[in-house]
Amino acid sequence: NAEKAPMSRVELDTFINDRYAAIEDRLQVVRKRLNRPLTYAEKVVYGHLDDPENEDIRRGISYLRLRPDRVAMQDATAQMAVLQFISSGLPTTAVPSTIHCDHLIEGTTAPQTDRENQFGGVADLKHAITTNKEVYDFLSSAGAKYGIGFWRPGSGIIHQIVLENYAFPGGMMIGTDSHTPNAGGLGMCAVGVGGADAVDVMAGLPWELKAPKVIGVKLTGKLAKWNSPKDIICKVAGILTVKGGTGAIVEYFGSGVDTISCTGMGTICNMGAEIGATTSMFPFNKRSYDYLVATGREPAAKLADAFRENLRADEGAEYDQVIELNLSELEPQINGPFTPDLAHSLSEFGEALKTNKWPTELKAGLIGSCTNSSYEDMQRAASVARQALAAGIKAKVPFTITPGSEQIRATIERDGLIDVFNKVGGTVLANACGPCIGQWKRTEIKKGEANSIITSYNRNFAARNDGNPATHAFVTSPELVTAFAIAGDLTFNPEKDTLVGADGKEIKLEAPTGDELPAKGFDPGEETYQAPAPGQVDVNVDPDSSRLQLLEPFKAWDGKDIEGAHILIKVKGKCTTDHISMAGPWLKYRGHLDNISNNMLIGALNSENEEVNSVKNQETGEYDTVPGVARDYKAKGIEWVVVGDENYGEGSSREHAALEPRHLGARAILVKSFARIHETNLKKQGLLPITFADPADYDKIGPFDRISVKGLTDFQPGKPLTVVGKKPDGETYEFPVNQTFNDNQINWFKAGSALNAMGQGKA
Ligand code: SF4
Numbered sequence: 090n091a092e093k094a095p096m097s098r099v100e101l102d103t104f105i106n107d108r109y110a111a112i113e114d115r116l117q118v119v120r121k122r123l124n125r126p127l128t129y130a131e132k133v134v135y136g137h138l139d140d141p142e143n144e145d146i147r148r149g150i151s152y153l154r155l156r157p158d159r160v161a162m163q164d165a166t167a168q169m170a171v172l173q174f175i176s177s178g179l180p181t182t183a184v185p186s187t188i189h190c191d192h193l194i195e196g197t198t199a200p201q202t203d204r205e206n207q208f209g210g211v212a213d214l215k216h217a218i219t220t221n222k223e224v225y226d227f228l229s230s231a232g233a234k235y236g237i238g239f240w241r242p243g244s245g246i247i248h249q250i251v252l253e254n255y256a257f258p259g260g261m262m263i264g265t266d267s268h269t270p271n272a273g274g275l276g277m278c279a280v281g282v283g284g285a286d287a288v289d290v291m292a293g294l295p296w297e298l299k300a301p302k303v304i305g306v307k308l309t310g311k312l313a314k315w316n317s318p319k320d321i322i323c324k325v326a327g328i329l330t331v332k333g334g335t336g337a338i339v340e341y342f343g344s345g346v347d348t349i350s351c352t353g354m355g356t357i358c359n360m361g362a363e364i365g366a367t368t369s370m371f372p373f374n375k376r377s378y379d380y381l382v383a384t385g386r387e388p389a390a391k392l393a394d395a396f397r398e399n400l401r402a403d404e405g406a407e408y409d410q411v412i413e414l415n416l417s418e419l420e421p422q423i424n425g426p427f428t429p430d431l432a433h434s435l436s437e438f439g440e441a442l443k444t445n446k447w448p449t450e451l452k453a454g455l456i457g458s459c460t461n462s463s464y465e466d467m468q469r470a471a472s473v474a475r476q477a478l479a480a481g482i483k484a485k486v487p488f489t490i491t492p493g494s495e496q497i498r499a500t501i502e503r504d505g506l507i508d509v510f511n512k513v514g515g516t517v518l519a520n521a522c523g524p525c526i527g528q529w530k531r532t533e534i535k536k537g538e539a540n541s542i543i544t545s546y547n548r549n550f551a552a553r554n555d556g557n558p559a560t561h562a563f564v565t566s567p568e569l570v571t572a573f574a575i576a577g578d579l580t581f582n583p584e585k586d587t588l589v590g591a592d593g594k595e596i597k598l599e600a601p602t603g604d605e606l607p608a609k610g611f612d613p614g615e616e617t618y619q620a621p622a623p624g625q626v627d628v629n630v631d632p633d634s635s636r637l638q639l640l641e642p643f644k645a646w647d648g649k650d651i652e653g654a655h656i657l658i659k660v661k662g663k664c665t666t667d668h669i670s671m672a673g674p675w676l677k678y679r680g681h682l683d684n685i686s687n688n689m690l691i692g693a694l695n696s697e698n699e700e701v702n703s704v705k706n707q708e709t710g711e712y713d714t715v716p717g718v719a720r721d722y723k724a725k726g727i728e729w730v731v732v733g734d735e736n737y738g739e740g741s742s743r744e745h746a747a748l749e750p751r752h753l754g755a756r757a758i759l760v761k762s763f764a765r766i767h768e769t770n771l772k773k774q775g776l777l778p779i780t781f782a783d784p785a786d787y788d789k790i791g792p793f794d795r796i797s798v799k800g801l802t803d804f805q806p807g808k809p810l811t812v813v814g815k816k817p818d819g820e821t822y823e824f825p826v827n828q829t830f831n832d833n834q835i836n837w838f839k840a841g842s843a844l845n846a847m848g849q850g851k852a
Contacts, residue, residue: 091395094388096159097254099238099618100185105257105389108158109396112136112259116399119146126403128303129372130338133278136399137261139295148409149302149336154295157261160186160287163247164193164221164228166265168637168680169744170284171231174291176640177844181236181623183293187255188232189240189247193221196523197530198453198487198516209489210498210519214243217519224680227637229619230628236621237291244617245494245520248272248459251279252355253384253496253611258373258393258400263290268459268547270368274355275377276393276400278338280368283742285770292847297769301367302337304329305408308345310417314600315435315584317469318353319461319545319566321414322360323422327432328412334366337409341371342402345416350605351380352463359460360547363429373400376605383606421569421584425549426541426561435569439580447561447579452533452540454484454574455554456567457491457518458525461545464500464611467492468603470567471506473583474513476598477575481591483514485577487533491518491525499614500607513575524554531555541579545570568601637680642848643751643775645841651728651756651777651798653815657719658704659732659792661696665740666767668692670749672741679745682752689749690715690731697792707793716753723754730796732787733760738767747774751842757798759812759826761787772834775842777801779810779826786812786824793817798826804838806831 094105116132118141127135131148137155138144145151160182162170167188174182194217197209218225225242232239240250247264248271255262258276262269265287272279280298290296306325312318325339339361341354349357354371361369371377373393381390393400420434426447433441442449456462456470467490477483490510492498498520501507507517522528525546534540539559546554549562563579572583575598581588587595630637660668671688678685691702691714698712705711706718708725722729731750737760738746747770750758757777761784771778777798781787790796794817800810809825816822830838833852840846 091392092388094386094392096185096257098385099254099620103185105392108260109392112399115141118142122146126406128305128340128406128408129400129402130278130301130303130340130370132399133259133261133370134301136259146300148300151300153298153300155261155298157184157263157290157296159184159255159260159262160290161247161251161255161262161264161269162186162188162287163266164188164190164224165676165679166284167228168224169748170265170287171228172640172680173284173288173844174235175231175628176642177288177292178848179292182291184290185238186236186291187238187240188228189250190225190228190242190244191246191521192526192528193217193224194242194519194521194523195528195530196489196491196518198489198532209516213523214519218242223631223634223636227628227630227680230626233619233622233626234624234628236623238621239619241617241619243495243520243615245492245497246459246522248359249462249493249497252352253494257389258377259396263287263296267362268359270361270366271355271359271459273358273361273368273370274351275380276371276373278368278370281362283744283766283770285744285773286742288844294847294852298367299336302409304334304337304339305411306339306341307343307411307413308341308416309343309413310345310415311348312416312419315421315569316416316419317566317568318349318356320419320422321416322357323424323432323564324414324419325412326360326363326424326430327422329364330430331363331428332365334361334364337366339364339366339369340402340408341369345414346371347374347376348416349376350463350465351376352465355463356461360429363547372402373397379606383611421566423563423565423569425563427549427551429547429549429564435582435584439582442579448539448541449579450541451486451543451573451577451579453487453489453542454570455489455491455524455542455544455546456570457493458522458544458546459493460547461567462491462493462497464497464607465603465605466545466567467497467501467506469601470571471509472601472603473568473571473575473598474509476596478509478512480588480596482575482588484574486574488513488515488571488574489518489524490515491523492520495520495614495617496611499612503612504607504609527553527556529555534560543570543573543579572598635681635684636677638682638684640682642845643841645845646839648802650801651730651796653795653797654728654730654756655707655722656732656790656792656794656796657722657729657755658690658693658715659696659790660693660734661699662694662734664693664733664737666738666743666746667740669738669746670743682748685745686749686752687716689719689753705793719753728756729754730757730759731755732790733758734787735761737763739764742766742770744770747771747776751776759796768829772830772837773843775838775840775845777828777838779828782809782825782827789822789824790814791816804830804835806835
């Protein structure tokens with residue numbers, strides 16, 4: 090009979106109570122079946138099983154079908170996800186979902202001498218609203234119509250908004266962004282996925298995930314002085330490397346956990362994406378309780394407290410691997426450049442700079458982002474800035490502050506922190522991703538010029554922040570970034586070195602301090618949320634738009650085998666989803682399938698001429714681009730297939746890599762092996778992913794052969810199909826190929842796509 094706890098402050102008619110009751114029921118079944126102590130991650134994952142009685146539960150081996158509580162999407166990835174959802178014909182989403190306008194807002198930094206417009210964010214936001222109007226209007230109207238909460242540009246970054254409003258201990262969420270795990274700071278199992286998964290869950294289908302392994306990180310001791318939660322994840326990234334968390338949930342436990350603020354736990358989970366982890370999670374504790382209360386969710390805090398046995402690991406739970414960290418012995422960490430797992434302790438950083446000849450002069454310091462823009466982060470950074478101001482000095486280099494949300498911005502403005510940042514020479518950018526995702530209009534450095542910057546962000550791959558591959562980006566805590574920005578020199582060690590004040594006297598920075606939560610409560614700032622209004626709005630997409638295009642349903646299977654298809658390209662070697670659908674300048678077409686299809690397979694190596702984006706049109710005999718030839722075949726009604734090598738489609742899970750070939754007329758993708766997610770994405774779009782039963786048969790195929798696939802009229806799970814090839818001279822060959830379709834997926838194939846099947850009630 091606990092008090093009703095709404096899912097969020099803006100969703101008052103769905104309740105966490107119901108979710109907890111469902112978790113409890115499922116866990117009772119799972120406990121009986123497994124009969125062993127469970128980790129916290131397992132409790133949350135198995136507490137969301139679609140069929141707890143019958144699903145095969147083996148960590149790292151079996152695939153689970155799960156029922157997430159909600160979906161979150163950022164504006165770059167939401168476009169295609171929403172377009173697909175619209176084409177499903179469903180009236181509203183089956184689970185609470187939200188869209189967040191954060192990725193399309195550019196941040197401008199003016200040179201040091203031209204800083205009169207301190208509120209860079211105001212102008213940047215205005216500019217973004219104009220340039221992206223069409224996309225925002227579409228997402229806002231579609232959100233309203235289909236029951237999706239819409240957070241307007243300026244509201245903040247998806248992960249901060251989720252933490253402030255939607256995350257709850259024990260919940261499960263998927264998000265179309267890699268740093269979705271941020272919500273693990275509030276004990277949520279929050280996983281970054283591709284748009285196709287989001288569409289499934291919004292349409293009411295279960296979500297499939299390989300049962301994650303669980304890596305335990307045992308924290309003891311206590312953070313002190315210059316140490317912050319960022320140092321924990323920077324250290325863990327150094328230990329596990331960028332691939333070390335693959336297929337696993339990283340679960341934190343031990344007495345050290347209680348010494349970290351809830352938002353600090355969010356920082357750690359956020360950057361867990363940098364080690365490839367499925368997600369990262371912290372158990373529920375007093376710090377999570379306090380954060381829920383401070384963000385207006387006291388009923389949720391009390392409910393979680395009553396449910397706490399299910400919100401932490403059982404005594405004796407076993408992990409697949411355990412890492413121990415004593416926080417009292419941890420040094421501040423600085424990671425980079427070019428990879429987030431290259432960890433350096435502060436005391437050794439200066440030496441590493443010299444040894445590697447990395448530029449020691451700092452050119453910019455950037456704090457905030459979804460990773461590190463909590464009230465505590467801002468307070469600690471401001472406490473460093475105040476010391477500089479007291480000594481009459483300012484930041485020596487451009488220094489930017491990206492608040493993670495309007496609530497954070499308004500609160501730090503009210504509490505005088507923005508004033509401090511401005512006075513120290515900082516520029517407050519919009520509440521958005523900005524320079525973290527390359528949306529940085531940086532004027533003072535030329536492309537190709539080697540330089541160093543330091544950020545409190547999470548990723549630092551080459552060219553990520555400013556498009557300049559020669560920029561050496563280092564990642565650390567906001568308080569250290571602030572200290573470095575004031576020093577202007579990366580060899581500065583605030584724990585040992587001194588700065589020179591305006592009066593010529595030496596000053597030594599004291600270790601930063603800051604409140605975990607605002608004493609006067611959060612100021613929500615401007616209202617930036619738009620609630621759904623199902624059915625009350627029209628969704629308009631301009632037919633002449635270059636950025637958005639409504640999707641037409643793909644054609645259903647014609648009931649026949651594939652006969653004499655051309656080979657568009659026989660790919661040699663690695664072919665990731667980046668080779669199939671490049672990012673970079675193509676990002677702006679993510680909502681326009683026809684336009685983005687002009688990048689289809691342009692990065693793949695043609696085995697015939699060892700060139701990229703050059704294939705022979707077998708109708709005309711001329712060489713042309715891959716999409717150009719595909720379009721010609723499509724116009725002439727000629728079917729085509731792709732032949733590929735090992736692990737075809739690895740990398741990002743973007744669904745465009747499957748949508749584009751389907752759109753341009755592909756029938757089958759025949760390869761030595763698939764990356765699993767891409768294989769599923771191809772099936773979802775009604776394509777036929779098949780693999781050589783004997784990989785050596787790859788060599789039998791010539792680039793100009795005609796390919797038939799036999800056996801589709803008797804398509805059954807587990808039953809191989811047959812490829813019959815015909816050489817240009819008329820010679821034929823044949824070999825078996827495997828397919829991994831289940832009954833459901835065969836329905837997708839027959840209907841033309843998973844969405845079509847869903848519309849027919851057969852998904
Ligand atoms: Fe991704 Fe950076 Fe935006 Fe966070 S701030 S969501 S890491 S782009």
